Amino acid sequence: MNDEPLLHLAIAALYNYGLKNAQLTRLGGASNTNFKVDADGQSFVLRLHTSALHDRDAISSELAWLSSLHSNTTLILPKPIVNLNGVLVTSVFADNELELLCTLLSWVTGKIPPTVNTLTDEQLAKVGSVMAQLHNHSQQFKLPDRFKRQTYDAAHFSQRLEPLYMTLSDTANQNELDSLKVNGNHIITRFTQLERKQDSFGVIHADFHSGNY
Known part of the structure; x- marks a missing residue:
């Protein structure tokens, strides 16, 4: 799927968050197609989950952990944004009626550190x-x-x-x-x-490299 259809899908997704007339800038991304969104004096990251690696439950699970980290640690993290229906994962549909899952996060200013x-x-x-x-x-x-x-x-x-x-x-x-x-x-x-206990087996960040922290 090339950029133009993805851009239309991104705009459609933003309507679900009440964001209109937004400026979108394509960002890099391996698993998703990402856009920086500037609207109403705020900035966000819109992720179009185009890789089909994860379904709605998997994406919701990722955001549940991210939300908990945001609330219970001092880490500087993007915050998941709910849509107008109060849910974190938004559906939009391409012309072929294929469902595309989208998520919106707050923008965190930063730079990629050295290796x-x-x-x-x-x-x-x-x-x-x-x-x-x-x-x-x-x-x-x-x-x-x-x-x-x-x-x-x-x-x-x-x-x-x-x-x-x-x-x-x-x-x-x-x-x-x-x-x-x-x-x-x-x-x-x-x-x-290894015994699967809370202090030895649980959720981890499986891609902890300088491009991600």
Whole structure:
């Protein structure tokens, strides 16, 4: 889908938030199509969930955690915005009647920091503090009903390792490949033996890199 249909869908989505005559600026994004929205003296981020990686429950679950982090930590975070019907996930429909899910967040001014290998000790400490607050919050976060996010379990790791083994089968010798598989299976086995308690198994930020913090 090219930019023009997406722009029309973005404008349609904004009507659900009472935002008219807004200025939209296309932003980067891997999983979603994102726009900066300037309207009524305020700025927002409109996300069109174009990748189909997540359904309504998964997106709502993400925003439930974000809302809780916004309310219960000192982290500077975008705030999810409800639409005129009081819900966080908005539907718009393309010409082919395909439903597209959209969400609106408050705008947070910032800049992407350097990569980890060029961060100063002070910057690294701040990054560590952010991650610590995420982990501390996760220990007391109560999952709402119908909470749905990707689970990093034995099946997930096994599935992710298979393409790696296939790729290395052409370049690594058999002893090296066998050793890698043995160690991979050992790690997965130990992982499955970990007790799933509130302080050791819960919600995490699975993409914590400098472009996201």
